Amino acid sequence: MLDLFSQWNKFLGNRMFFVVLIPLFIGFFYPIETTKSWSMAATLCFTYMTFNASLDTSLKDFVKRLSNPLLPIYELLFIHGVMPFLALVIGLVFYPGPENEFLRLGFILGATIPVGVTSILWSQMVGGDVSLAMVTVTLDTLISPLLLPVFIAAVVGKTIHINTVSLLANLLWMVFIPGLLGMIIHDTTKGAYDKYTHSIGNFASKLCISVVIYVNASAIAPEINWNHSIIKLLMVILIVSCSGYILGFLSSYILKGHKREQMVAMIYNIGMRNNALGVVLAITYFPPAVALPVTLSMLYQQPLAAVVKILVESFYKRRHTTKESHCSLI
Template sequence: MLSFFSYWNRWLGQHMFYVVLSALFFGFITPVETTKFWSLVATLSFTYMTFVSSLETSLKDFFRTLSSPWINIWMLVLIHGIMPLIAFLIGLVFYPGNDFLRLGFLIGASIPIGVTSLIWSSMLGGDVPLSTVAVTLDTLISPILLPAFIAIVAGKSIQIDSVQLLVGLLWMITIPSLLGMVVHDFTKGALDKYAKSLGGFFSKIAIFFVVFINASAIAPEIKWDHEIIKLLMVILIISISGYALGFIGSFILKGHQRDRMVTMIYGVGMRNNSLGLILALAYFPPAVAMPVTLSMLYQQPLAALIARLLTPKQGAEHKTSC
């Protein structure tokens, strides 16, 4: 039975691009109403994916990464320093007279790391402890960093529900990650086969549901007309720039390693767009929220495309690790 799920886990890992695209497609043509039930499904899916991703990681590796924070600091500089500057310059080139859209680009480039970066990093053989620490640190500093950033850029004071952010982080990232690493050490890696077969298979099904639910949420917000084509192209450029910045940034670090490179690509390239959308809609006109909303169309497909590009260049052991 495990061999059956192991085969389909590998197959899905090699075809995640189509899994993500199909989830987006069904989310747009058959959207479900955003309710507490579907929010719970998304949260539980995230929690399960994080747990499975951590089953192959030692708790000792996590604390080793935590005790050497310079790589994480460099990632945060790329995310909250260089990437917003790139987004600002791109917005200035294509929309010099539209302050709202340029602000939307800035907010979209400045929000915390997306939690799914941990999942993609794990599937591609990335540094899971590094990814976990990066997501944790970024979310912890966001209640302080984001209000300060928006106050400087937009001259507008906002308040972020830091308690809600931290609770969401604990349930979706910190607790399942630590639990998975503790189980790994306690069983001495005995559940690696589960993570690469049954557990990995259902984690990829969980990714489908997460993308489907997010697509359903943004579908009513998008009006498909001729004016949106240019905006889509600009957002695509910014989205690609984020992944490219993570790739380039990994070569600046001493002792370049593939697993670190994978983690930086997804850590710098993926954002918590749900948080960005909530902020934009709560404090600014709808035009500011449009870039953040539309960026959801690209984030997961680009992540899957990058996985497709990275996988053939590596050995079979790197095709999937879930």
């Protein structure tokens, strides 16, 4: 049975682009009503995916990373320093002038919101450093209730109140508890559940991520007015979205002792954002034009994550082949 699920998991793993794209389009054209039940289902899917990813992670490694958080802090500098600046520059290039001020603010807000929890899941699927991804998400969620109000007040002179309790509760149920439980099981059983995670566990995670994408796509579908004027905006948002993943790749090469696991985690941490929070902030505190870039960025995040998976695996496969060819010549 495990072998069968392993084959199914491998089948879906090689087609992650379609695993995320199909529910995205279904959500747009056949949306469901986003009730509390569906929101709870999406939350449970997140919880399960974090638990499954943490079954591959040592609690000792997590604590070690948490006790020496220089690398996560290094990531946060790119996430909340370099990336918002890039978004501002891109906004000024494509949407100059005072009449586009709100659109530019939308780009900046989308680049400043916390790291998305799904960065942990993609890191695990692509063989990244899950402990690094989890520590970065944890630290970023903890500082965001302080950082976001300061940032928005500095940019637009408007003080806002972030629901800290809600943010921390989401972090607790979607990351802390399932992650901690999975890591404890990993260390207690000495990785005895590896066969489960690489078969039934990962297969179920891929189904769960499809559910999450479908629910999110259904939620944003009514907010999008599909017309010719939105094409340019979609192209610019694509540039901003790609910039995050590229920045994650480049930032990993600045460090000494470059490692694949570290690079993968940094790509997804710096490239992915908690867009649901960004949409809520934009709709609650700003005009609709600010919410538009944040909402539309949800179109790209998961498909681009799947493309990154393909590119990383292709890059290292080609690199391995080159090394083997060089060794055979020697």
